[in-house]
Amino acid sequence: MPRNQRYDVRPPQAPPVPGPAPGARGTDRCPGGLRWAAALANADWHVTAPLLVSLAAALGTGVHTVTAALGAYALGHGLALPLWGRAADRYGPGRVLRTGLGLAALGSAACALCASGSGWLVLRAATGAAFAAVTPAVALYCHESGGTAPARQRRFADVLAVSAAAAVLAPLGAALLAHAASWRLVFLTLALLTAAAAARATALPSTPPPPGRPARPAGVRPPPSARPLLVLLVLLGLGAAEGAVLLALPALLVPALAAHGGGDGTGGTAVAMAYGAAVLAGGTLLRRSGIRWPPARLVAVGGLLGVAAALTGAARVTPAALTGVAVLLGLSWTLLHTTLQTWLPRLLPAHRRATAASLPATAGVLAGGLAVELAAPQLRAGRTAGVFLVAAALCALLTAAGAVLARRWTTRHVVPRVAVVPSATSVCAPSAGKVSGTGQTRKTRHGFVSSRVRIDRRTRGTPMSRRILVVLSEYGYWGEELIGPLETFDKAGYHVTFATPTGKRPVALPPSMDPDYIDPPLGRSVTTPEMAAKVKAVEASDRLDHPLDLSSWLPDRPYRSKPYFLRDWEAYNTRLEKVQEQIADRYDALLIVGGSGPIVDLANNWRVHDLILAFYALDRPIAAECYGVTCLAFARDQEDRQSIIRGKHVTGHCIEYDYLDGTGFVGTDFNMGPPPYPLEYILRDATAPGGAYHGNFGKTTSVIVDYPFITGRSTPDSYLTGQKTVEVLENGLRQWGFKAQPKD
Numbered sequence: 232m233p234r235n236q237r238y239d240v241r242p243p244q245a246p247p248v249p250g251p252a253p254g255a256r257g258t259d260r261c262p263g264g265l266r267w268a269a270a271l272a273n274a275d276w277h278v279t280a281p282l283l284v285s286l287a288a289a290l291g292t293g294v295h296t297v298t299a300a301l302g303a304y305a306l307g308h309g310l311a312l313p314l315w316g317r318a319a320d321r322y323g324p325g326r327v328l329r330t331g332l333g334l335a336a337l338g339s340a341a342c343a344l345c346a347s348g349s350g351w352l353v354l355r356a357a358t359g360a361a362f363a364a365v366t367p368a369v370a371l372y373c374h375e376s377g378g379t380a381p382a383r384q385r386r387f388a389d390v391l392a393v394s395a396a397a398a399v400l401a402p403l404g405a406a407l408l409a410h411a412a413s414w415r416l417v418f419l420t421l422a423l424l425t426a427a428a429a430a431r432a433t434a435l436p437s438t439p440p441p442p443g444r445p446a447r448p449a450g451v452r453p454p455p456s457a458r459p460l461l462v463l464l465v466l467l468g469l470g471a472a473e474g475a476v477l478l479a480l481p482a483l484l485v486p487a488l489a490a491h492g493g494g495d496g497t498g499g500t501a502v503a504m505a506y507g508a509a510v511l512a513g514g515t516l517l518r519r520s521g522i523r524w525p526p527a528r529l530v531a532v533g534g535l536l537g538v539a540a541a542l543t544g545a546a547r548v549t550p551a552a553l554t555g556v557a558v559l560l561g562l563s564w565t566l567l568h569t570t571l572q573t574w575l576p577r578l579l580p581a582h583r584r585a586t587a588a589s590l591p592a593t594a595g596v597l598a599g600g601l602a603v604e605l606a607a608p609q610l611r612a613g614r615t616a617g618v619f620l621v622a623a624a625l626c627a628l629l630t631a632a633g634a635v636l637a638r639r640w641t642t643r644h645v646v647p648r649v650a651v652v653p654s655a656t657s658v659c660a661p662s663a664g665k666v667s668g669t670g671q672t673r674k675t676r677h678g679f680v681s682s683r684v685r686i687d688r689r690t691r692g693t694p695m696s697r698r699i700l701v702v703l704s705e706y707g708y709w710g711e712e713l714i715g716p717l718e719t720f721d722k723a724g725y726h727v728t729f730a731t732p733t734g735k736r737p738v739a740l741p742p743s744m745d746p747d748y749i750d751p752p753l754g755r756s757v758t759t760p761e762m763a764a765k766v767k768a769v770e771a772s773d774r775l776d777h778p779l780d781l782s783s784w785l786p787d788r789p790y791r792s793k794p795y796f797l798r799d800w801e802a803y804n805t806r807l808e809k810v811q812e813q814i815a816d817r818y819d820a821l822l823i824v825g826g827s828g829p830i831v832d833l834a835n836n837w838r839v840h841d842l843i844l845a846f847y848a849l850d851r852p853i854a855a856e857c858y859g860v861t862c863l864a865f866a867r868d869q870e871d872r873q874s875i876i877r878g879k880h881v882t883g884h885c886i887e888y889d890y891l892d893g894t895g896f897v898g899t900d901f902n903m904g905p906p907p908y909p910l911e912y913i914l915r916d917a918t919a920p921g922g923a924y925h926g927n928f929g930k931t932t933s934v935i936v937d938y939p940f941i942t943g944r945s946t947p948d949s950y951l952t953g954q955k956t957v958e959v960l961e962n963g964l965r966q967w968g969f970k971a972q973p974k975d
Contacts, residue, residue: 261369261386261389264428264431265328265368265372266389266390268332268365268368268369269390269393269394269397270393270397271332271397271421271424271425271428272335272362272366273397273401274397274398274401276304276305276359276398277398277401277402278402278421279297279300279304279355279405280301280402281403282405283297285409285414286351289414290347296351296352297348300356303352303355304355304356304358304359305599306597307355307357307358307360307363308362311360311361311363312363312589312592313589315331315363315364315366315367315368315585316366316367316585316587316590317585317586318330318367319364319367319368320371320583320585323371324367324368324371324585325432327367328429328432329429329432330364331361331365332364332425332428332429333426334364335358335364335425336422336423336425337361338357338358338361339358339419339421340418340422341354342354342418343415343418343419363589366588366592367586367588368585370387370584370585371585373386373390373572383573384517384529384569385517387569388513388515388517389518391513391565391569392510392518393514395511398507399508399511405417463590465636466587466590467591468594469591469629469632469633470593471597471598472598472625472628472629472632473571474596474602475599475601476541477537477563477626478595478599479599479603479622480544480619480622481506481557481561481564482599482603483603483606483610483618484502484556484557485502486610487610487615488550490548491548501554502553505555505557505558505561506557506558506561508558508561509560509562509565510561510562513561513565513566514565517565517566525637525638526573526638527634527635528634529566529567529637530566530567530633530634530637532566533563533565533566534563534567534630534631534633536560536562536563536566537559537567537630538623538626540555540559540560541619541620541622541623542619542620542623543555544615544622548615567629570637571633575591606618697723697726697819697820697960698725699720699725699727699818699820699822700728700730700821701716701717701727701730701824702731702821702823702842702859703775703828704828704832704833705731705737705738705832706827706832706896706897706899707738707739707740707827708738708824708825709743709826709857710739710740710743710762710766710769711743711757711758711949712743712856712859713824713949714762714765714949715951715952716822716824716854716856716949716952717953718765718953719950719954719956720956723957723961725957728779728817728818729775729778731781732836732838732839733780733782734777734778734782736775736778737775737778738770739766739769739770741897742758743946744758744766744767744770745758746759746760746762751890752887757946758946781836781839781842782838785806786803786841787803788803789803810845811845811848814849814851815849818851819960820851820852820956820959820960821842821846821851821854823839823843823854823856823859823860823862824856824859825884825945826858827896827906828897829861829862830861830896830903834861834862835865836862839866840865840866843863843866843875846939847875850939852939852940852956852960853939853941854940854943854952854955854956855940856943857883857944860881860883860914861908863876863881863917864876864914876914876922876940877918878920880918880923880924880966881924881935881940881942882914882934882943882944882948882968883914883924883944884945885911885927885928886909886911886926887928888928888944888945889909911924922937923969925969926944932944932947932948932951933945933948933968934952934955934967935967935968936966936967936968937965937969938959938964939959941956955967
């Protein structure tokens, strides 16, 4: 049989889940290239402070001019952040990071050669704008590397700790290098290190693509965003409040001490060093401790530390007191900033996540600079207590608003929360995990389990947060069976990610784009000219380009004949657990599109089965059409080998609609004749006992909802399948399209 080897899509060796190997040390750390880039960006920001006098003398200008360059640097950095964020969403964090670091290296090299004060202002502003690319690139990697919210926060804390170390060490190193040689060598060194970081960024590991908004076919209007103005105000407001307090106040500690006669000598140095050391210690502790507090509690604790710091500064201005204030502010910044960066970008859809991360940063940088400019004259006038009391009030407002919004986000803007609870069961003993709220027990790790998944039904997502994973065959999908649900999801404002078994672009079956094709069982055309045009428009667009590669994301099951089967099986289950965490974090529902192609590369594909089982364990909706329903029948727990649709009601391609001849596939001239199996018979056997197959032969449509499954019989049911999936997600629909028989 030609190409029959394509029925077994498993490669000899399963590739690892993208990212660090599960269980490896440093799983929750950012790659070295990203940490290096973040350290350089922060070092460049702080390196000029000890060089002001040398710079003014060498450039033939006043100290006020080179001091103004600090503000120009911050302004350029802040204004460039949203531009880099938009670019990162469009082109990916790797390309943006390499471009930004390359431009920053050129800017630092030009600074080393600068000969005038005006040129220095322009070059520092441009270099700050270039280094701004690091923030959205790091944020996007931290969010799209998978894992739970605590894991993302540990990655942010890791970057924050490295950046704090750079902020402490860079001024010291710059002063020593300038004293030993020249200030120009400082910036030349930065240029060389930044160029090396740009080259190193090419080796950064890739992450699974986030569920983004691909290009839309002509004539399809994008759905309106859900309350975009409110989200924008939240992002900018919290960012501005954070910058006005936690960025401005540390910068005012030394001037406040100086206003009281203690800014010279070791006192000011101790205060400045204490803040950086506290951020470094806080970031390191947060990364290693694995704190799993909810966002609202983290914001509250961080905010209270900030309030306590500001009140301490208002009560007493001495080197010892302000050193304590610096420590409290450093810890407050660590908790608040990493927490806000962990959940704030998730207020916007995944295809705007880098933009969402850059907007609060922009507001924070600009608001912090403005706050310093407004507060500095008050400190010189001796109104130190008033400045700190205002900061305490602002920090209290930030804490209250952040905690309330974090709590509302946790309960309204996410899909049902998934908690992995340790079980008393041994990892090598077959056992079952209970899914609370469903009234049934499920195997969550397919035979060898050590955890159970608990679904919290108190949470309900919003249309803005819905993300659908759509699986298509590489051997041909039926056009309308994609267009129907896809248009429905687009109208609902959902965000769709496409996936195929090996990452190849899916292709529509030619008859599904031909209105003149006569379907043999029906004796008429099943494709209207309008539908044919829609399918061709999607095929001609880039919407289906670069689908998610299931073979590089999900692990393959090891052969039991392998000499180290036990270790391979443990590694397989560990990788599956990691993938399930990623699914819980990224997708709300699964759709398997039908056509003849699924017969070849989806129906008996173990990775597809494990993908379905992961959604099933998470209690997420699973929709399938036509011959895609076969995958549900074959998705089975490896302990009892029973289909997950046992006892359920489903529909699928009934035998009256099967071809007697002409079952073909894209990419091969092989004509199978009739399908290799009658799907109706498989579904009847798989659902028994307690469930049933409903063919509804003779009726125009046949769609069955028996949660978590939404099944559509064939092409005419495509739009209705999409509509029922939306109703399941939004209205809690659990059963539809059949009359359950009373149990004896």
